[in-house]
Amino acid sequence: MPMRIFSQRQATRPLSRQTAWGCLTSNLALPGMGSIVAGRVSGYGQLVLSILGMALTLIFGFRFCLWYVANFSRLRNDQTDPLALLGEMWVSLRWPLLGFAVFGCSALWALLTSLSIMREAQLEEANANLPPKLED
Numbered sequence: 001m002p003m004r005i006f007s008q009r010q011a012t013r014p015l016s017r018q019t020a021w022g023c024l025t026s027n028l029a030l031p032g033m034g035s036i037v038a039g040r041v042s043g044y045g046q047l048v049l050s051i052l053g054m055a056l057t058l059i060f061g062f063r064f065c066l067w068y069v070a071n072f073s074r075l076r077n078d079q080t081d082p083l084a085l086l087g088e089m090w091v092s093l094r095w096p097l098l099g100f101a102v103f104g105c106s107a108l109w110a111l112l113t114s115l116s117i118m119r120e121a122q123l124e125e126a127n128a129n130l131p132p133k134l135e136d
Helices: 017-029 033-037 042-070 072-076 082-128
Strands: none
Touching (some): 033 082
16 A cells, blocks of 8 residues: 555534634734644645744844944934935835734734634534434
């Protein structure tokens, strides 16, 4: 029997309301993790985007801090052109802001997925409380 390289995707199991709340809080802490726990494939994309956003923010934010320290006296000088300094600051600050935006997109995507998980758990709980249908 040949070995399978890829496992088949399991059907999403019905989640309790308590597990759905856990997935929501996990997605708030690190976007994508709660979606993965709930069995959603979209969680992997959310996780990659959130890690990418954090990496961009940390790396380029550190570079911006170094630029700020190196140019502190020039920034505080009243004789310099403020618009030229703003242009220089924008060049150094745009990559960390891109990291914020990427992380924000992943967090919004994870929040929408979490709300979908919560809605499904609520419907599943409501359907579980219904009596079984009688057949003729």
